[in-house]
Amino acid sequence: MSSHQLIDRPTNAPESPAPGLTGGRAALRKARNRARPLSLPARYLGYVGYFVGAGLISGAVVHHPLDPDRYTRIAAYGVLVFLAATVLNEFVLNRERPGLSRMLIVIGASLLLSFGIGMLSGGLQHFDDFPGRGAVLVPLGLVVSFVAFVIKDADTSWRRIFSLVGLAVLMTAVVAFFGLRQAAASMGAVESGGHSHGGAEEPPHKPEQQAPATTPTATGTPSPSASPRTGGSEPTAGHDDGHSH
Numbered sequence: 001m002s003s004h005q006l007i008d009r010p011t012n013a014p015e016s017p018a019p020g021l022t023g024g025r026a027a028l029r030k031a032r033n034r035a036r037p038l039s040l041p042a043r044y045l046g047y048v049g050y051f052v053g054a055g056l057i058s059g060a061v062v063h064h065p066l067d068p069d070r071y072t073r074i075a076a077y078g079v080l081v082f083l084a085a086t087v088l089n090e091f092v093l094n095r096e097r098p099g100l101s102r103m104l105i106v107i108g109a110s111l112l113l114s115f116g117i118g119m120l121s122g123g124l125q126h127f128d129d130f131p132g133r134g135a136v137l138v139p140l141g142l143v144v145s146f147v148a149f150v151i152k153d154a155d156t157s158w159r160r161i162f163s164l165v166g167l168a169v170l171m172t173a174v175v176a177f178f179g180l181r182q183a184a185a186s187m188g189a190v191e192s193g194g195h196s197h198g199g200a201e202e203p204p205h206k207p208e209q210q211a212p213a214t215t216p217t218a219t220g221t222p223s224p225s226a227s228p229r230t231g232g233s234e235p236t237a238g239h240d241d242g243h244s245h
Helices: 003-008 024-035 040-063 068-092 100-125 131-152 158-162 164-187
Strands: 214-216 222-224
Touching: 040 068, 040 100, 040 131, 068 100, 100 131, 131 158, 131 164, 158 164
Parallel strands: none
Antiparallel strands: 214 222
């Protein structure tokens, strides 16, 4: 073989290493985690935690004036459940772990989202019981939940809050506010009326009919009060009509 043939002969390119070996053990572990199916109990707990937390917050937000201490505790429990579900879904079950700054944003937005959903669902559920309060909670919860969802969503820019979608949400909230205020005014119900969470209210006490009052006589024995007896022909005791019997 001549020197020209050796020069023109194509050389074999070095084989590239396997994708799993380029990053060493970390890359192998990451690939193994991606192939591993997520745990069913963990996904179930994360899914249910969102709804349970939002439900506790919605009940606490609506009923807070009835018993502030009690419903403040219920709201705190709801926040903890919702945040626990957020951590489980966003950080434990998520195969791509976000950084610290993104983690703080997600937790704060999730907290805001829980209250927004709570105000929206609680205001709708108990509007008949608290019409004035529900007229404020429903539109406010709509706006708060939308803003929090946009901030929490990693695939959406926060500028979408001021987009046409955000304007539509704002207009819907304004229309809902005035519409629910009109409905609450037409109902003419007091906010605290018609929604009892304690024991049954006792019926109004009717005063018992008392027997006619008696007046003491000269001898100390009670005698009927001096009311004229109609229809009787017998003379009263001590009555002297001037006739002899």
